[in-house]
Amino acid sequence: MKLIYCLPLLLLNAQEPPVSFGVSTRLVEVYATVVDKSDRPIRSLARDAFEILDGGQPQQLLAFGSSSDSLSLAVLLDTTGSMRDALPVVKNATNLMIDQLRDIDSVAIYGFSNGIELLQDFTQDKKAAKLTVRRLRAEGATALFDALTRVSQDLTTRQGKRAVVVFTDGEDNSSVLNMESAVVRARKSGVPIYTIAQGDALKAPRLVKALESLSENTGGKLFKAQKSSQMDEIFQEISADLQASYLLSYRPPGGGKGEWRPIRVSIKTEKSYKVHCREGYYAD
Numbered sequence: 289m290k291l292i293y294c295l296p297l298l299l300l301n302a303q304e305p306p307v308s309f310g311v312s313t314r315l316v317e318v319y320a321t322v323v324d325k326s327d328r329p330i331r332s333l334a335r336d337a338f339e340i341l342d343g344g345q346p347q348q349l350l351a352f353g354s355s356s357d358s359l360s361l362a363v364l365l366d367t368t369g370s371m372r373d374a375l376p377v378v379k380n381a382t383n384l385m386i387d388q389l390r391d392i393d394s395v396a397i398y399g400f401s402n403g404i405e406l407l408q409d410f411t412q413d414k415k416a417a418k419l420t421v422r423r424l425r426a427e428g429a430t431a432l433f434d435a436l437t438r439v440s441q442d443l444t445t446r447q448g449k450r451a452v453v454v455f456t457d458g459e460d461n462s463s464v465l466n467m468e469s470a471v472v473r474a475r476k477s478g479v480p481i482y483t484i485a486q487g488d489a490l491k492a493p494r495l496v497k498a499l500e501s502l503s504e505n506t507g508g509k510l511f512k513a514q515k516s517s518q519m520d521e522i523f524q525e526i527s528a529d530l531q532a533s534y535l536l537s538y539r540p541p542g543g544g545k546g547e548w549r550p551i552r553v554s555i556k557t558e559k560s561y562k563v564h565c566r567e568g569y570y571a572d
Contacts, residue, residue, distance in 0.1 A: 315350060315537040316569065319480050319507045320553060321529050325560045329532030331355035337557040342541055343549055353449055353535030358392040360410060360446040361530065362439045364454040367399040371426040374457055374486060374516060381519035383418045388527040397421060400435035401428030432456050433463040433470035436481065443479045449535050451480045453526055457487035459495045467498040474502050481506045482526045486513040540571065547571045
């Protein structure tokens with residue numbers, strides 16, 4: 289059964305709250321995707337359908353982004369030399385996902401090998417984004433963790449819903465950052481990361497564990513592609529999750545720095561909808 293994936297984080301100077309404050313507001317932000325008992329995504333829930341408990345206490349939503357709100361999607365693709373055989377399939381699957389974006393959504397295309405390169409900045413022009421993907425070439429080593437950190441940081445300046453989709457087929461052998469530092473920074477950025485591992489990446493248990501940690505700690509998912517024919521299905525599942533996501537924000541209750549704050553999210557209006565969340569966050 290597919291569940292809700294949600295992400296708690298602390299966000300400074302949150303933008304566009306539905307009520308006005310005289311001072312900047314520190315909010316906890318939660319990404320959520322809702323499905324019914326038949327595993328169908330629910331895209332029409334209103335703000336008052338959600339209930340959030342922080343430390344067992346109900347919280348008032350101060351900002352709400354519905355599934356109809358715009359999305360900023362960063363696509364980060366492995367373009368190292370080992371990708372020569374897999375890259376054509378990945379390109380096709382990526383472009384199918386871009387086709388599923390709505391006119392109000394934006395997408396950016398990044399490639400990484402020895403370093404990271406922004407190949408197409410955020411755009412609503414699907415044709416331009418797809419052309420960029422088709423032009424990708426495979427060469428160089430793998431600097432995955434540096435690339436993920438850069439993309440997560442870029443997305444923090446975007447308004448509304450945000451997400452990263454990253455594909456890799458090999459172990460990181462060129463990053464300045466180690467995987468532990470990358471996981472910590474990704475958690476702080478608060479952007480959901482969907483990771484897809486294939487080929488040699490699946491033969492590196494430490495890398496798979498790091499990718500799983502990245503996804504679980506940011507509200508995304510890890511996909512293990514055992515064969516190229518799975519690519520279209522994987523990218524389409526990610527697309528469905530992204531299109532059905534909600535963005536919920538509330539002001540955190542007082543608590544000591546570093547204190548663990550358990551979170552529970554439920555749907556008040558329909559008990560049959562499935563909810564699965566991370567257990568909480570550490571107060572900053």
